Amino acid sequence: MRIDKFLKVSRIIKRRTVAAEACDAGKVYVNGRQVKPACTLKVGDTVEIRLGTPIIFKVTSLNEKASKEDAHTLYEIQN
DSSP states (O other): OOOHHHHTTSSSOOOHHHHHHHHHTTTTTEEEEEOOTTTTTOTTTTTEEEESSOEEEEEEEEEEEOOOGGGGEEEEEOO
């Protein structure tokens, strides 16, 4: 799944266009590497978003049609 779509489906970022803009601005990293919106995510990848306070999480599941209630099961926040 593309990183911009994952961020929207998991409800970490509200809109896919905003997620794509964050990637284009260099604020999204996957496994320590800056990525573009088309970057393909895999289960187990570590994602860091540097918008204000950095958020670091591990991808636990990929589901393109996750409901609002299931969105939090797609990732695990790291400290």
